Amino acid sequence: xxxxxxxxxxxxxxxxxxxxxxSESGLxxxxxxxxxxxxxxxxxLIGKLDTPVSSLVRTKESLFIEAPFDVSNAExxxxxxxxxxxxxxxxxxxxxxxxxxGRPLEKILPVK
Numbered sequence: 512x513x514x515x516x517x518x519x520x521x522x523x524x525x526x527x528x529x530x531x532x533x534s535e536s537g538l539x540x541x542x543x544x545x546x547x548x549x550x551x552x553x554x555x556l557i558g559k560l561d562t563p564v565s566s567l568v569r570t571k572e573s574l575f576i577e578a579p580f581d582v583s584n585a586e587x588x589x590x591x592x593x594x595x596x597x598x599x600x601x602x603x604x605x606x607x608x609x610x611x612x613g614r615p616l617e618k619i620l621p622v623k
Contacts, residue, residue: 559610
């Protein structure tokens with residue numbers, strides 16, 4: 512099974528997720544600010560989320576406050592996150608069939 516952690520090294524929760532999942536075999540860590548998701552990848556991610564599309568957007572981020580958009584509109588979310596990936600919530604664990612935002616972090620941690 513493919514597992515990708517969408518990671519922002521400057522985010523403490525994201526760093527905690529990398530550390531907690533480090534021993535997981537087959538885990539790919541993608542620094543999405545350096546390697547942003549394109550529109551097709553964002554559509555796929557949204558399709559795998561178990562939460563509303565609005566949960567994917569960091570609405571308290573200054574980039575959003577300066578130029579808000581309709582976070583309930585998937586196409587607006589896709590266009591804005593493709594252009595400004597810093598607005599994407601993190602960390603996110605993506606598998607073949609599901610994507611989960613790690614807030615709280617326990618949502619993506621392996622069951623022990």
